[in-house]
Amino acid sequence: MAYRKTVASVVAAAALLGTSTASFAATDITWWHAMGGALGEVVNKISADYNSSQDACNLTPVYKGGYEDTLTAGIASFRAGEQPNILQVFDAGSATIIGAKGAVVPVQDLLTENGVNFNIEDYISGVRYFYADKDGKMIGMPFNSSSPIMYVNEDALKKAGVEAPKTWEEFEAIAPKLKEAGYIPLAQSHTPWIFVENFMSRHNLQFATNHNGYDGAEGTELVFGPEIKAHFSSLKKWIDDGYYAYYGAGWNDNQAPFNDGKVAFWLGSSGSFGGVAKTVQFPFSATFLPYWKSVIDEGTNTFIGGAALFAMSGKPAEENKCVASFFQYLTSPEVQYMWHRETGYVPITNAAYELAKKDGHYERTPAAEVGIKQLTLPGGEWTKGYRMGFYVQIRDVMNRELGKVFAGEESSEDAFATIKSEGDKLLERFAKTTAQ
Amino acid sequence: MKKVQFDSRLTPYILLLPQLAIVAIFFLWPAAEAVRSSFYLEDPFGFGSTFVGLDNFKDVFADSNYGRVVRFTGVFTFCVTFFSLAIALVLAVKADKVIHGSSAYKTLLMWVYAVAPPVAGLIGIFLFDQHVGPIVKMFKALGWDMRIGVNYNDTGFAMVVVAVWKQIPVNFIFLLSGLQGISKSVQEAAAIDCPSGFRRFWTVTFPLLAPTGFFLLIINITYALFDTFGVIDVLLKTQPGDDPITLVYKVYQDGFRGNDLGGSSAQSVILMVVVFVLTVIQFRLIERRVHYN
Numbered sequence: 001m002a003y004r005k006t007v008a009s010v011v012a013a014a015a016l017l018g019t020s021t022a023s024f025a026a027t028d029i030t031w032w033h034a035m036g037g038a039l040g041e042v043v044n045k046i047s048a049d050y051n052s053s054q055d056a057c058n059l060t061p062v063y064k065g066g067y068e069d070t071l072t073a074g075i076a077s078f079r080a081g082e083q084p085n086i087l088q089v090f091d092a093g094s095a096t097i098i099g100a101k102g103a104v105v106p107v108q109d110l111l112t113e114n115g116v117n118f119n120i121e122d123y124i125s126g127v128r129y130f131y132a133d134k135d136g137k138m139i140g141m142p143f144n145s146s147s148p149i150m151y152v153n154e155d156a157l158k159k160a161g162v163e164a165p166k167t168w169e170e171f172e173a174i175a176p177k178l179k180e181a182g183y184i185p186l187a188q189s190h191t192p193w194i195f196v197e198n199f200m201s202r203h204n205l206q207f208a209t210n211h212n213g214y215d216g217a218e219g220t221e222l223v224f225g226p227e228i229k230a231h232f233s234s235l236k237k238w239i240d241d242g243y244y245a246y247y248g249a250g251w252n253d254n255q256a257p258f259n260d261g262k263v264a265f266w267l268g269s270s271g272s273f274g275g276v277a278k279t280v281q282f283p284f285s286a287t288f289l290p291y292w293k294s295v296i297d298e299g300t301n302t303f304i305g306g307a308a309l310f311a312m313s314g315k316p317a318e319e320n321k322c323v324a325s326f327f328q329y330l331t332s333p334e335v336q337y338m339w340h341r342e343t344g345y346v347p348i349t350n351a352a353y354e355l356a357k358k359d360g361h362y363e364r365t366p367a368a369e370v371g372i373k374q375l376t377l378p379g380g381e382w383t384k385g386y387r388m389g390f391y392v393q394i395r396d397v398m399n400r401e402l403g404k405v406f407a408g409e410e411s412s413e414d415a416f417a418t419i420k421s422e423g424d425k426l427l428e429r430f431a432k433t434t435a436q
Numbered sequence: 437m438k439k440v441q442f443d444s445r446l447t448p449y450i451l452l453l454p455q456l457a458i459v460a461i462f463f464l465w466p467a468a469e470a471v472r473s474s475f476y477l478e479d480p481f482g483f484g485s486t487f488v489g490l491d492n493f494k495d496v497f498a499d500s501n502y503g504r505v506v507r508f509t510g511v512f513t514f515c516v517t518f519f520s521l522a523i524a525l526v527l528a529v530k531a532d533k534v535i536h537g538s539s540a541y542k543t544l545l546m547w548v549y550a551v552a553p554p555v556a557g558l559i560g561i562f563l564f565d566q567h568v569g570p571i572v573k574m575f576k577a578l579g580w581d582m583r584i585g586v587n588y589n590d591t592g593f594a595m596v597v598v599a600v601w602k603q604i605p606v607n608f609i610f611l612l613s614g615l616q617g618i619s620k621s622v623q624e625a626a627a628i629d630c631p632s633g634f635r636r637f638w639t640v641t642f643p644l645l646a647p648t649g650f651f652l653l654i655i656n657i658t659y660a661l662f663d664t665f666g667v668i669d670v671l672l673k674t675q676p677g678d679d680p681i682t683l684v685y686k687v688y689q690d691g692f693r694g695n696d697l698g699g700s701s702a703q704s705v706i707l708m709v710v711v712f713v714l715t716v717i718q719f720r721l722i723e724r725r726v727h728y729n
Contacts, residue, residue, distance in 0.1 A: 248585030249677025403678025
């Protein structure tokens with residue numbers, strides 16, 4: 001056995017020597033992510049650039065499939081003691097990983113312990129506390145951050161002789177004209193994210209008890225006021241009048257009609273910007289997510305969507321040092337600006353935002369700034385974020401019940417009653433999983 | 437007949453060991469683990485877990501949506517089993533009679549067998565796409581405004597069509613070889629006694645096909661319950677929304693997407709019991725009526 005081990009290590013050493021002498025002494029760290037396609041290429045570029053920027057660490061990014069697959073793979077590997085150093089976890093999964101005390105090293109501790117300057121005020125306001133604990137300590141490093149915004153088909157506006165609406169009241173007023181001009185006025189790609197979660201943030205409405213769930217899983221319950229029920233009643237009415245079209249829970253099914261020029265306004269992610277720009281054949285612009293003037297005078301900032309990077313625990317100190325050094329590299333203005341420019345996700349630090357402004361990025365492409373502007377709007381008590389466990393399933397319940405509302409099978413009132421009862425049940429169950 | 441005896445009493449067990457080990461590692465152990473975790477609510481990362489007794493099962497049955505999933509699974513399984521067997525039987529009977537170019541026909545009917553379920557799902561997505569799918573356009577021309585992914589029944593219909601299409605070749609291969617296994621002398625004797633081909637089929641050919649049919653019935657029910665997962669997942673684009681799902685898909689959705697290990701385990705235990713009962717019923721009731729030579 002000992003003999004075999006020696007042979008194996010000699011062979012391994014010889015192989016390493018053969019490839020590169022520079023990386024021989026480097027500490028290897030791995031990063032599991034969910035960025036496929038063009039986004040994955042940018043992730044690979046960031047990793048390669050990081051590796052060539054220094055000699056001490058060697059980062060290997062690994063694509064693990066969609067957000068859910070990546071989280072599940074991360075969990076399975078953690079239970080087997082084979083976790084990666086960095087795991088990308090999406091917004092809806094953040095309560096799961098943050099709730100598991102001891103699964104991650106809080107990014108704020110990681111950075112300060114390894115001598116990296118950390119000031120939470122450096123991060124833009126909409127991003128700052130979304131992945132933080134109840135005391136405001138940052139647990140996950142925000143990575144690909146986006147927010148729902150409204151994309152506008154300029155041709156449609158011209159034909160109908162109208163302007164992009166700021167509020168839903170304005171939308172209601174111009175929708176008949178757009179319909180007359182031959183357009184479907186409205187479509188959107190993610191009902192729970194855009195029409196529920198960010199309905200709450202845009203109108204500064206409470207989403208859950210326990211400060212939207214940040215205070216702890218125990219006793220957290222969903223809160224749905226009359227405003228959101230009225231919103232979905234309006235949406236159903238708009239479907240009947242031909243002002244809004246719902247194409248199911250799939251993202252692309254709802255984006256395709258906009259790309260084809262059939263839909264005037266499409267609510268999507270600020271991160272969709274790059275894809276839309278490459279696909280559409282008509283002039284387009286983007287603007288803030290509309291709000292109901294009757295609910296709030298000025299719409300507040302929205303939540304971020306997307307995902308964060310978590311440093312998994314149970315790793316040797318020198319690997320953690322490398323993770324800290326990579327996070328420092330990743331949050332540098334230049335890298336953030338590159339990420340922002342290439343993908344359309346927002347830059348997460350004020351310095352990176354300033355750099356993008358100074359470089360004239362927003363004069364060239366004004367639509368690229370809408371997401372970050374919306375995230376930095378004045379906030380309120382309920383616009384920090386939300387923290388709920390089993391949230392992936394709660395979103396599934398929302399998609400199911402709200403789909404029934406759109407299909408005319410159920411009233412908005414009944415749908416939210418079901419979402420609340422099933423959602424609260426899930427939250428109660430989640431609280432039990434974390435009880436020791 | 438000469439009696440064959442092993443030299444040692446241990447030899448047969450040693451020969452059985454690899455198979456038993458596979459059953460134990462890949463079936464018994466995970467099944468026991470599922471039963472155990474169905475009584476717990478567990479933090480996905482494995483830090484804490486609470487014994488909750490039968491609460492997971494109570495929660496499953498209290499869930500208004502679970503009944504809907506059970507109903508759809510029942511309808512789906514029946515439709516997929518019935519149509520894939522019926523269509524394959526018609527095709528096999530017809531193909532059995534073809535003399536010229538029979539291998540070309542058979543190959544054409546069988547090639548779908550080589551298509552993996554997710555690929556079949558993808559092809560289904562192209563055909564049933566709500567914006568550009570040719571099948572959707574065809575039905576629209578006939579006055580059916582099909583909305584896959586939005587309308588519950590339309591999506592269910594698409595799932596059945598793709599699942600049946602994928603399963604026909606397997607049934608076809610087995611039924612055809614079953615038909616070819618029926619001896620010519622029996623068929624010719626029947627032809628002398630009864631001039632009606634239709635009656636001859638139901639009174640002679642069909643009963644002789646029964647062993648194959650029974651085997652296929654079990655295979656098809658298992659297929660519809662479990663192996664259609666790939667087709668369904670791809671057709672739903674991993675976002676079920678208000679669309680129909682089967683029991684297995686719900687286990688996956690809650691366990692692997694939602695990380696609710698306890699609830700998902702409880703569901704898979706329920707599913708295990710259902711399959712166990714089904715198999716017993718099949719062997720007890722139906723097999724008695726099947727004649728093997």
